[in-house]
Amino acid sequence: MAWNDERVELLKKLWADGLSASQIAARLGGVTRNAVIGKVHRLGLSARATTTRSSSPRIRRAPVRRQQPKQNTVVYATRGATALKPEFEEEPETVAAPQPVEELVIPLHERATILSLKEHMCRWPIGDPGEDDFHFCGRRSDTGVPYCEHHSRMAYQPVQRRRDKRSATG
DNA sequence: CCCTGATTCGC
DNA sequence: GCGAATCAGG
Numbered sequence: 001m002a003w004n005d006e007r008v009e010l011l012k013k014l015w016a017d018g019l020s021a022s023q024i025a026a027r028l029g030g031v032t033r034n035a036v037i038g039k040v041h042r043l044g045l046s047a048r049a050t051t052t053r054s055s056s057p058r059i060r061r062a063p064v065r066r067q068q069p070k071q072n073t074v075v076y077a078t079r080g081a082t083a084l085k086p087e088f089e090e091e092p093e094t095v096a097a098p099q100p101v102e103e104l105v106i107p108l109h110e111r112a113t114i115l116s117l118k119e120h121m122c123r124w125p126i127g128d129p130g131e132d133d134f135h136f137c138g139r140r141s142d143t144g145v146p147y148c149e150h151h152s153r154m155a156y157q158p159v160q161r162r163r164d165k166r167s168a169t170g
Numbered sequence: 171c172c173c174t175g176a177t178t179c180g181c
Numbered sequence: 182g183c184g185a186a187t188c189a190g191g
Binding site for chain 2: 038
Binding site: 003035038 | 182183184185186
């Protein structure tokens, strides 16, 4: 699969949105996360917005070198110190579609409450927070992404065009 | 063990 | 330019 302009644009967008390489790869299809990362680097946008999170002093010695390199291999014994590394927590800040409507019915045993929610669980709210049956989707979500595949699509929906109001809603 | 991005280098 | 293999880390 080639990197046409469309795919590159989508890659840029998703990367800027904070999606992980594997997530992006899954969305694009036909590429692995390695391909995505490689492309990201080639495009020079690995900085990922303003925060420099992973650009902390990460010292890399002994590169990859699968083949017979030189007999003259230098061995570094240094370890990187990460003591003073500042840490910023920045949320993807994506706007979820403000729909209190539940389009899904989650089986009782799969429902997640605020207490049972884990990082890898979809935190899409279902129902009314004031009601007893309020719960979260709770299905598997990729780390870093707050929602499962299904709800991710809703949350990250491109910007709906609402020009055509007259046409009936599907 | 699951994941993350980073890097190298044969293609 | 591309991306698998690998590395380094969470």
